Amino acid sequence: MSKSKPTDSSRDEDRAAEHGPPAVELRGITKRFPGVVANRDVSLAVRRGTIHAVVGENGAGKSTLMKILYGMQRPDGGSVLVDGTPVAFGSPQQAIAAGIGMVHQHFMLADNFTVGENITLGAERRHGIGARAATRIRELAARYGLDIEPDELTENLGVGDRQRVEILKVLYRGARILILDEPTTVLVPQEVDELFGNLRELTGEGLTIIFISHKLDEVLAVADEITVIRQGTTITTVTPAAVTARQLATLMVGSELPSPAAPESLVTDEPVLAVAGLTVRGPAGRPVVADVGFTIHRGEVLGIAGVEGNGQAELVEAILGLHPAEGTLTLAGRSLAGQSTRARREAGMGYIPADRHRHGLLLDAPLWENRMLGHQTERPNAARGLLLPGAARTDTQRILAAYDVRTPGIEVAAGALSGGNQQKLIVGRELSSAPKLLVAAHPTRGVDVGAQAAIWGQIRQARGNGMGVLLVSADLDELIGLSDTIKVIHRGRLVATTDPASTTPEHLGLAMTGALEEPS
Amino acid sequence: MRLAGRIDLVGAGTRLLAPVVALLFAFGIFAAVLGVEGTNATDAFSQMFEYAALPDSQVDILNRATFYYLAAVAVAFGFRMGLFNIGVDGQYRLATLMAAALGSASFIGWLPGVLRIILMVIVAMVVGAAWAAIAGLLRATRGVSEVISTIMLNAVAGGLVAFLNTTDHWGTRPEGSNAVSTPLLPKDSWLPNLPLIGGTEAGVFAFSVVAVIVGVGYWFLLERTRFGFDLRATGYSPTVAAASGVDAKRMVVWTMVISGAIAGLVGLPQLFGESHAFTDSVGGIGFTGIAIALLGRSRPVGMALGALLWAFLDRSSLILDLADIPREIVVIMQGSTVLAVVVAYELAKRLSRRMQRRRVGGLVETSQKEQPA
Amino acid sequence: GGNDDKEPSSGDSTSAKRTIKVGLAYDIGGRGDKSFNDAAAAGLDKVAKDLDVDKKELEAAPNETENDKYTRLKLLCQGGYNPIIAVGFAYAGNDPANGPLAKAAKDCPNSHFAIIDDSSVTADNVASLVFAEEQGSFLVGAAAALKSKTATVGFIGGCEVPLIKKFEAGYVAGAKAVNPDITVLVNYLSTPADKCSGFNDAAKGETSTGGLIDAGADVVYQAAGGSGTGVFKAVKAKGKLAIGVDSDQYNTVSDDLKEVIITSMLKRVDVAVYDFVTDEANGTFTNGVTTFDLKAEGVGYSTSGGKVDDIKSKLDEYQQKIIDGEITVPTEPATS
Amino acid sequence: MSTETAPVPARTPAAPGRPGRVGRLPRVLLAIAGGLVVLAAVRAVTGADDLTSNGAVRAAIQAAVPIGLAGLGGLFAERAGVVNIGLEGQLILGTWFGAFASVHWGPWAGVVAAIVGGGLGGLLHALATVTFGVDHIVSGVAITILAGGATRYLSSLTFAEMDGGGVNQSPPGDELPRLSVPGLSALDGLEDRHWFLVSDLTGILRGALTEVSALTVIAVAIVPLAFWLLWRTGFGLRLRSVGENPRAAESLGVAVYRFKYYGVVISGALAGLGGGFLSIVASNIYREGQTNGRGFIGLAAMIFGNWRPGGLAGGALLFGYTDALQLRRGSESVHALLLVVAVLLLAVALWQATRRRYRPAGLGLALAVLSLVWFFATTTVPVPFVQFAPHLTTLVVLALAAQRLRPPAADGVPYQRGGG
Ligand SMILES: Nc1ncnc2c1ncn2[C@@H]1O[C@H](COP(=O)(O)OP(=O)(O)OP(=O)(O)O)[C@@H](O)[C@H]1O
Ligand SMILES: Nc1ncnc2c1ncn2[C@@H]1O[C@H](COP(=O)(O)OP(=O)(O)OP(=O)(O)O)[C@@H](O)[C@H]1O
């Protein structure tokens, strides 16, 4: 609360308090959503000045738990203690006042605001929103090595910088307890290391950090203690020294962690997709994808690795014809450059979009209409410009069964399904039309391990039938496990080609930051 | 199980209940406002009903509903893909003027009446479509919000109409009259009014048949054709539709064109069945169309009911004057009905969505493994 | 000259008080519009003083159809009202033979109808009450020219429609009759495009008048209904002169504006209504057109405030010439 | 209201400061000066002296005030993420309430009542859109219908019974004081000389600084005040944040619903004030139909001004100016304006051409030629055309500039607390 910087003596106090009550204690937290128990009797204690990791599969209830701690959700049962005192936050404001800060899984930044505005928002009382605030931000940034300029417009920042802004936001509020919800998903390994350096510095200052992830190697590298959550319940708390990644994984999923084992190659030399000189220009006319060329053959999975925001989204959209682009594009011998998205899809492109809500599903429309989506010109959905609702309904039932989509029926709105089931529906739909080329962007993002394995299997199977796949993923294990070839994209250019059989995530990471530039 | 899956009974129920509740609410406001003034609302309402039940009134209600319905469909066409064609007013005024001017022009005097009617209908649709297309093109190529552009185009269309409908141009003024209109159509291109309702000489506009056809066509186009699917998909989510292969810009232009073409019909029932010439006295149907499209949730049958309700209120309000009750009360009722209905629909939507989630969730929880996000 | 209560014809004076059911169908705005409708209402009120009147007044709504107008007339006739007065030319419709009034007159052959400002409907039971607005406007145009020091006068029309153009035509002719070189500046506040909003927007009237005065006009005549007060305000702010319309506006505007009004062009809708109803009461309904012109004292100019006393003789001279047919006043402006 | 994906670019080197921020003021001043010179030249050439007369300028400002206030209303709502197409309805409420209180308790009470009346309309819109999640346009349309009916009904209950009032108008109220900067009357003579630029400038100065209503002064002051409030205070930051990214705002403890309510109620209040200006200052009576679509024009002015107070004030002035010209000496001045438009369009075309944007350049050129032809082929512009000149201007300007505009990111998007 005080405007002065923490003095040395206050830091000493923090250290002295290490053996006092835990900085945060959650006792028997229960939280229900309609139809789902997100948290079930969860208990957790975090010691001051440590990094405490919380791991669990997708949907295990990690984010919900943290939102409860941060006052964004109210628990249905249980209690929260901060520094040994019971609290009941009704809003983030109260949590912030109690010295808790949260960096969310998805960036919570207004693009059209300056960095300074994003940071001071909601904390205007501290130092106003003007010059004093800017000075304070610069001080904080310098002190924790978070290189950021408050006058910069946020939309011009890359993901790493955005992450730093998020952390600064929390520090600016004088938080002593930081919650980081999956802060590393969008970072390359080098940036992750940088972040971990920052985090250690913060704990050195006496701050407490709760770190959420399901990437076990990261957790083992940085955490002082690890709590495992499964299906909404705490399983155990361990120290990194006492477990291996495999053991941790077993705890997390309750069984062995499936990994996308490298399959034998089924690549033919019959090209499906040939792209050359593909250039996409951003709003300012600057190329965001520059002179990209590659060929995908029947039965081949081409993986694209890259830090988010390096042009892979635009590349995918250009291939689908959603973004105007220069260059040539040939699908199974047919030139599609300049053709509409519809023409491309009719020519045999399937598409699993990165953002299923923005590009994949009509959330308010029933499942059977979603089954038509993207294929509304072909059987069984339509013929001669007229829809065939009956046939589409029947086929939807088939997909639900074949792809294990869990739903009470085909008339429910797609938005009512869980993320994983939504994704399965999309995969089923796209594979049902037997595409020549599947463009899959983050096909298992936000999907639990079971569904993830199923999706991998389905993609592999379709590839076995001669489908070519362009795979864009941030999950390096997925890339390495599925791809026949991996190309690395950096600042819109393909800068490296690697063989998944011989590469490691670390090596890929280096390439993704541009450290290994080589002519492609 | 399968039936329950096909028809979302709960959802349909709430959606049907919503307008009823909203109407009751609006009637409550009606009663309250009248109460302030010291009038008995049920009394006023029964007078309105009695009057509306007269054969003359029934015919008039059907006739009004005809052009209200056409306007509503024109608006709804845009609504279904998230476009707000606020320009129906300008579109139909310009279209009706052009059609009327052409129909009464001497150079096509040789045409048989039926052909002239067909020609006029086509011209009206083309003019309406062309005027709406301006907004569509501006939106598609220049990113100009159609809400603003259609409002501006209404003013421009009004100006053009005022300019053209003068005795210096296409207008005429009967001897001794102060009203300017286009010349009367030749008698052979007047449409006879249908004697559907007994007890009165007045007949229902023959053009109401066209309104019915438009309604059926609207349903078919939207629900049974690929184009309709593309359109609705764009309405649900433009980004999703684009990814599914819908060319959003072309959709915008086409939707505006079709919406404008339907809007072009709005003035014709009266032109063919009542006034037989273009007069600028009737305006504002476009705005009423918006209200009715909202009342009917852009569904063909819903809008028909909405149009009838609106026409009923309009017509029956005439009797209020005779009973010394301020007629403005009906406008208040119309406004609050619209607001109440849209709120009720929204609440119903939320309710049924929540119930669906719960059903999905229940299914997931009872299954062996909890289904994570 | 003015126009005072007319004496009922002597023969009937004994049976003066008999009940007559009068129905009035107003144009948009209705009673209380401070303009055209109010003038009709005033006539009715005056009748009610002399006779035992049972009256019913209904008013038009914006955006209503011709059928609504027909319905209104018919409601009155079904309610037993006779005579029925349709206030405003809109009741004739664009097809006089099949318009609202014609249809109602046909449906109610035993009722007597009157319509104001229209002479296009011909039926045995319809009387058309029309005014020679151009004649009255001629006189105030002459007055404006006589009062102008800048040889520039102005006209503000509420809406660019034939009826208002009639006012303009007479006004211009009158001004030119006095001074052939005079400049008459003309502004219209609106067109049918925006529902003739210029009759309802005093701010527009004020702005527009300011423009005319800045361009040199020192006398401004307004035929702009509710926007007239804006005209008077602008004229007052610049110390110029104004001419009112329809009623003697010297008597209706607020006190601070009285000083600018030199005269008003009188259009005695009240007299027309009064005469029509009293005639009806006397059983002397005459169908066909009755023109209320200078001769019939249906139009004229007012003298309240005494600002035209000095030129009254000249104006009366013009008046006589028009009555005698020496001057024919145009009903449409020379150029479009 | 189109939504384009803005890809997150890869980490770029920090640019020094924000481009476009510095250098905006000089550019704006330069553009104003250039416009003035063109106007003065056209006036000198055509002899349409009303183009820069003090009367025209005064009328322009007076016409701009209600539009600008409506626009500011739109700004507050849309900055908070709510599209307020009900501005027209709130304007209507403002005219009625303003006149009612003005007649009963004097003009200043009228001003307060107008604000309250409009604010109530805003509150209703907020209730529908924020609490009930109704589509913003839908609610706005409904409110406009409702406001028309309600005021008519209220008039029939109140004004109709009053001396000098009627069912569609109020009795006149007292006027607000008018203020002048002393000493400017000395310039009178200069303006009448019709000297190039000198007379034009004096005309503008006199028009802007003499006989200005107190409410005009207040309205003009609200423009910088709005900027200060929105961009220089914590309140403004919060309000804008709920229009840009409500979820982020919520996560930082901003009461999203409450700030949306603030934005929409302020929006209604400002529109109400604009209505009050119409029925208290522009004319001192209420008259049905008085607003005549100014709410929509205000919305257009706001878009025109790129969702910024300064820009929207400029847009409102442009509308006010064309409106004033057309009302004062319409056919003549608007005819002269054709020449101004031609010159400006030509400039736009040239500028676009140098930037190799040939399509807009061609469009600009074509329109310029069209205006020129029209100018030389006629001597006056027909009244109906004159009257839609402001609307046509809006359309053309939007067609040329819409793609450079940037609405708040979450503008018009219904927001539900806690996601979903
Ligand atoms: N607002 C909500 N309403 C309903 N259900 C919700 C809501 N938020 C989360 N859930 C459900 O609660 C469960 C836990 O979700 P949560 O987001 O906490 O998981 P997580 O562990 O953070 O997963 P991830 O690794 O994907 O981030 C999921 O089943 C999810 O569907
Ligand atoms: N308000 C809500 N009501 C009901 N269910 C919700 C709500 N919000 C989210 N959910 C459910 O919670 C789950 C997780 O939500 P979330 O927003 O994390 O989606 P997601 O698709 O898992 O995305 P990601 O994993 O990228 O966060 C989804 O299955 C969604 O259906």
Ligand SMILES: [Mg+2]
């Ligand atoms: Mg999470």
Ligand SMILES: [Mg+2]
């Ligand atoms: Mg999730």
